[in-house]
Amino acid sequence: MLEIKNLHARIVDDGTEIIRGLNLTVKAGEVAAIMGPNGSGKSTLSYILAGREDYEVTEGDILYNGQSILEMDPAERATAGIFLAFQYPMEIPGVATMEFLKVAMNEQRKARGEEPLKVPEFLKRVKDAAASLNMDMAMLKRPLNVGFSGGEKKRAEILQMKLLEPRLCVLDETDSGLDIDALKIVSDGVNALRSPDRAIVVITHYQRLLEHIVPDTVHVLYRGQVIKSGDKSLALDLEANGYAGVIGQAA
């Protein structure tokens, strides 16, 4: 589903190269975890997948279902089925959350040639999704993410993911800022989305999240490259021994 080939990318503003020859393949139905120390390029990778303009791909390619997405803008990528759950979701004053959800769902439907959702159907979907994540509907009456706690913002991201039903989900540090109960609820939400035709990329620092969302593959990112791949036992190994060993082997 996702194939990243020899990707090189830099920050547009100052030309700093962050991704340096990254290769990664994630198949449909797979949950892939990307781990790595601070500054290894994890968040940058998630932004590049979503199409943020602050980064420029200088070499290599990203294929999604066999097609390069490099020329697509963020909205086109999203309507094609790529979803990024942000590490720090933006607070947007003045944009009502419900209005935003409706516009986003219907824009995606429009792009796929589907009819816009009728209001009762829309409300039902939002209510069901909110209930499954233990979210209060009153929260959704507020402007988008404004005044939400860190944990509420993360839940709101997963709520959006549930409603938009993407094919490739990228979760950037979704566990940060969550207490143990919230982590459980959010993980259950993600696990409910596991399906044979969907791939999930979980970016995290810690093994903790992976106890709840058990990955099929684990990849260690260091200095903009995947330096080691393995199964879920690799995450346990990292937890026990730290990154130093793996980094040492690669060097």
Next chain:
Amino acid sequence: MNMHAQPQRTLAETALIDAFGERLSLLPGDGAVMVKRDDAIEAIKHGLPTRRVESWHYTDLRRLLTKVPAFEAGAVTKALAPVLEGSAVLPVLNGLSQTKLPEIDGVTVQRLSEKLTDGSVAPGLDPYGSDDAIGAMNTAFVADGYFVDIADGAKLEKPVELQNLQAGGQSHVRLLARVGAGAKAVIVERQAGEGDEALVSSVSQLVVGDGAEVTWLIVQEQPETATHLAQFKAHIGKDAKLTLFVMNAGGKLVRQEVVVRTTGEGADFKLRGINLLAGDTHTDTTMVLDHAVPHTTSTEVIRNVVTGKARGVFQGRINVHQYAQKTNAKMACNTLLLSDDGEFSTKPELEIFADDVVCGHGATVTEIDHDHLFYLMARGIDEKSARGLLVKAFVAEVIEELDDEALVEALEARLDGWFSTHG
């Protein structure tokens, strides 16, 4: 008016002075009113204000008012559907009030032409200062309008909408309102038109009685062929509240003056303004607020969206008088600049003669936040729609504060209308 000797009259000045000679016999008014008209045209003979006059620095009326159309032009034939459903509509069509008017409980409506003829409004026709060009032009030419009297204690169930509609040519209108003690009302002042070049002057005068609560909405949607010179003057009594909402979404050359005075302790004034600026236009909102007695409060929030080659101005002057202790006043003007050719000038002024007050002001000019844009697009909302959402959000924040669902919905519908043609 201003005492600068003008080297030569402009075409517009000459046209105004000539028009006065021609119109005089048609204008209603007793002797007292006619004296005010003569004084007013004398002021215009001294010249329209230029950028050398401080309060007109950013809107050089003498230079910008290049032409004055003839009086007669097209004709508007009927009133518009009101902004707020169910409102009682009082239309002024082509500068003239109407005879068939709705009955409104607790409200007495008189045609202004009658009050000019009997001279009862003469004392209110004086300009408010030496540089009051709008007041002078209006006093010289005003032919009609309404006087709306809301009885003490009346709580109006339906809003009243004053419509000033023109179809080119000149119209000079006055809208007077007295809201009695303890009364409650929502009043919409609608300024709109169609057709060819127009020169509109419109002066609204409001007295808010003790303990009364008034929401006054100015919805200005003139065509891009209109010069719209407007003034809103109000006195706010003891423990009375006035919320003035001004939406400028049209006009070629627009100046909306807001002149407000708190006259009783406990008076509260809120100004909320939205300027939606497009094309090659000039829109000026100028406020002079006098906190004239102790213990009065005010907040002013102006949000501007600038596109195309539009130029905008906000001047906000707050005078806190010497005895007006415990005044609390806050003013903010925020601009979203969406084009390289647009501009917005902000001039806040605080003149404080009391020593125990809280006063502040702030101004910002920003572009669309790229992080916000990315976030919306990452959810599949295309760039144009995402920008639209963010721009609308920027101004909608001011509307949502209004705390009245029908009002919020009606104004957001006006916003959507503007964005669908200018977005």
